[in-house]
Amino acid sequence: MADLQIEEETRGDTVIVRFIGSADLESEADLHRAIVRLSAGHPRLLVADLSKLKFLASLAMGEFVALMSSIKQHGGKLVVAAPHPTIAEALKRARLYEPLNCVESVEIALTMAPSA
Numbered sequence: 341m342a343d344l345q346i347e348e349e350t351r352g353d354t355v356i357v358r359f360i361g362s363a364d365l366e367s368e369a370d371l372h373r374a375i376v377r378l379s380a381g382h383p384r385l386l387v388a389d390l391s392k393l394k395f396l397a398s399l400a401m402g403e404f405v406a407l408m409s410s411i412k413q414h415g416g417k418l419v420v421a422a423p424h425p426t427i428a429e430a431l432k433r434a435r436l437y438e439p440l441n442c443v444e445s446v447e448i449a450l451t452m453a454p455s456a
Contacts, residue, residue, distance in 0.1 A: 343367060346374045353384040354453065356446060360392040363400035375403045379410035385453040386411055389446050391422035401434055408440060417441065421449040 344367035345360040357378065363371050378386060388404065390396070408418040419441040423431060431437040443449050 344370055346370070348378075351450075354387065354450065355381065355383040355385070356387045356389060356450075358389040358392065362395035363393060363403075364395055364397045365399065368397070368399050368403075371400055371403050375407045379407055382414040382416060383411065384416050385450070386416065386418050387446055387449040388418065388420045389422060389449075390420055390424065390427055391446075393424060393427060396423075396427045396430060398434070401431070401436060404440060405436065415454065417452065417454045419443060419449040419452050421446045 343361040344363055345358075347358040347360065349356045349358075355378065357374075361367070386407070388407075404418070404420070411418050420431070421443055422445050423442060428437065428442065431440065431442060441449075441452065443452070
């Protein structure tokens with residue numbers, strides 16, 4: 341069984357998604373289904389809270405890039421919040437830290453909605 345939990349909270353046109361556990365090869369199918377569902381909702385702001393995510397496989401990084409592209413196509417924005425230091429470092433090495441709009445906290449991320 342995959343060790344990834346995904347919790348969602350909607351606040352108006354903002355969706356906060358908490359990823360808990362490990363986004364590894366075993367949980368990739370669950371992550372993909374969640375990404376497809378989140379993309380289909382076309383949120384104006386999607387905050388991916390990674391504060392409780394302990395591992396992020398390269399395949400999972402690709403899922404976040406796909407999510408970012410899909411949301412951006414519909415005028416929205418993805419912000420990755422509070423990545424664990426090892427995940428933040430991996431995102432920086434993959435040159436995804438800035439494109440994924442990584443910030444230190446969910447509170448900061450919630451201020452980053454795109455202009456209407």
